[in-house]
Amino acid sequence: MTQRMQDKEESIKQLRDQLGHLTNELNKTTEYIQLLEIQDESKTKRDNLDSEPEHEISELLQKQNTISHEIILVKKRIQKLSAKTILKIELLILPIVIVLLFFVATNYAIQPSADINSSIKTRYMTENLRGSITDDYKYWNVANNTPLVVNIENNAGASDQNIQAVKNAIMSTDMITDDNSQTYQADSAPSKYFKGWQGAVKTISDTKHYVPEKFNIIQSPSGEGQIVITLSTIKDSNGYSGVTRTIVDGNQILKAFITIYDAGKLTDTQTESIVRHEFGHALGLPHTSNTSDLMHDSIAADHSYISTCDINTLQKLYNDVKPSDDFCNNE
């Protein structure tokens, strides 16, 4: 504590003492006035004359008034000094707060965009109807040719182009050839990748359970649909860009919730990559340990497409085969 602050504390203490003294005096005066009033009353009754104490009472009332006024002044000075002391402390803390805010702001402003350019962090979870987390394999059990209803909830006010990016990740049948310099199987021949899940799943045949290959996209705020994609303004505190929560009954998927965090601030390419990955979860795929694959828990925003391996793994799932933890690593 600085010398000036100590002086101020001392002044406040003195003023409080003075206040105590004045309050005492005021109480005494008030008591005395009351006493005189009682005396005066009885005397007046007895003599039916103008009383002597009346004069004294008026003087005392004056004194009472003065003391009250002084008390108010002392209280004001105490308030003022206390406020200054608090302000002093605030001023001392303020630079620390500013520095902290600066750190928080720069971390939030710079980190996610840097992260998003290099890799996007995602996570997923599977819950059964009792609300317990399960890591069992899962698949949709829908009738042949029945489309899955996919609801896009645009809570972030994302642009039409951004919504189109979400749709592309699901509906596109486009294929791209990649030289594998940045994606998986880096040393093998150029591979074909799918941009959208509709194109990818159409190549799957011979499965025990029908693989959904038709998607009916709606935009409704009421949460309907089998797969709900929420474009959220919320920024995930752990730095995740997307999460998929799947509700299962046994191995059967009943509903999947995809949340894209901080959606309004993502580029179309970023949005498309995240949705492509999360939709893989929504169809039943877990994470692979292959860092270059679309289904790795962190993905490249500009280089994440549906691999042949992802498609093969999906085919296994719909044949009741649980994929190994390192699927897409050894194929």
Ligand SMILES: [Zn+2]
């Ligand atoms: Zn994931």
